[in-house]
Amino acid sequence: MNLKLRRVLSFTSLFMFLVSTSVISAANFEQGEDYSFSEEPTGEIKVVASLSVIADWAAEIGKDLFVPAAVVTGGEDPHTFELLPSAIKMILESDLFIIFGLPGLESWINLESSDYSSLNVLYLATDDMMEVDPITGNANPHLWMDPNLAKIFTQNITDEVILLDIAHQTEYESNRDTYLAELDDLLVRIQETPFNRTTGLKVVVHHPSFLYLLNILGVERMGVIEEHEGSEPSAQHLEEIVETMITENVSIIITQPQIEEKLIIQIARDTNAELAKLTPLLGINNIFTYINMIEYDILSLLNPEAVEEKGWVLTAFIIGISFFGVTVIVLSYYRFKK
Template sequence: MTLYPLNFGRNKKVLKTISLVVLSLLLTLNLSFAQERRDGLNVVVTIPVLADFARNIGGDLISIKSIITGLETPHTYEPRGSDVKAIARADLFVRVGLGLETWADKLVRNAGNSRLIQVSASRSCNIINNNPHVWMDIENARRMVIVIREGMVRADPFHAELYRRNADLYIRHLLALDGEIRKALAPLSGQAIVTVVPAFTYFLKRYGIEEAATIISVPGKEPSGRHLRMVITLMRKRGIRIILTVPQFSPGIPRLVAEETGATVVVATQLPGSLPGTDTYIEMLQEDVRRILKAIEGSGQPE
């Protein structure tokens, strides 16, 4: 076996070159990681309530965009080019599911974002008749927060502990709010109201208020004259004096029913930001309760 003398001078140069290459790669990786942390997790959601949940979990670590602002109707929304671009740049996309956002699948396909993590926030909720407005029950809201939190952890495991800590704190606030609302609405337990759209089904059920009838059960479809007469007859027979509607819906039909029955129309909301003083989910529920109680006091309906 032939032994070759080691060329220490040349080996030192090789080692130095390798060291420089490795150092350069490490610096590049560190800079990329730092840039990623500086830019934050890019989250796109379909409706404002999901944005509020995400914001309470992620805080300053995320950038958040809600496709629906609160003034549109999620059922009939038509995505714009800016929505496609937002999904194309997103790390995490959160929707409610249950058929609320029928346009979401096509939006994701058009965006062509292969690294996008998608979450259906309603996947662990208690569902009533496939009604998608699940977040109006605070217990469902708690479950949705957990699902969104885990989506963030998947997309950004580096901050997993912080996301979990923030979610736990927010859930405590939600549970405290639940107790406050239950106490405020206790006098209405067993009472009946009529809704224009089924946006408050979960909310009313949670606090023991009967949803005696819904004027429009199919989004975007006008009620028949026969159905309106049935609702009016029911309200007269049972002395129902409250009609609960949302700001996204035209006031014409609720006003007509109110004139026929002597009822009061209450405009509440299921989407944060669509009424004054409802910028967050918690503020929204507080304002809804305030409006319902104020209407009950002035309607003559027994408390």
């Protein structure tokens, strides 16, 4: 399919979701034809990924040949996820298990255990790929939020898949090339209108999931509300956050559906800030692909929601209208060009 047409269809499908969804909330994964991955791996080789974003990359490589499965599908917090016996069985029966393998990210599985001694594992990332977060002082494992790194991970997956199924090398390489072109196109588009309007924004984030994406967008993080993974911030830290927001005139707090937001709402009310609700995972809120997720996150950042509004309805509507406008313009252009 023509890359420009795929871009139009991508925008259109995301628009249809945003307009038609009346209430958006964290939900369990339900397999559907719009998802690139499934509940169980199928096809030429059985591929299982630790996270939904990895499963989506693998699905792009295995298109028409295999469909991967994801263990953490989206509604869960990958840092605190608990592995179920059914997931363990699926992993053990796979031909390939793909994982980032970074400290603190997928701690729900211990691949050093003898139970996994015969498992074929592809580790996508290394410690030296992580940036030290200048605010938290910790290495940030959320590498997938940078589409440039997604290209590297896609190539690594392709190489490993070909080793397992050399008979279909040509198809895998063709699928890889198509997807890498789409990622390149995404990287160009996020520097153009309307996405480039994020440059210079000041925000406070609930969790440091979006460091790499915000760096690309030119967004300045002024604080991180979560002091330590999975624990409530201290009263002193909250006071410092509020003071920073007031002093630096920060009007946006970034949060995500995998984390409880009651505390964030209170901070937003205390500082007269709005909430930008982004997601770092697929399989939630009908975000079907990695590229859709990045587009959605940027537009959510550009259209923060006042705390007086309940849920995600206003954000979904505004972003939906934005997508609709862009879609109409692009479709009209191609129609008259003919």
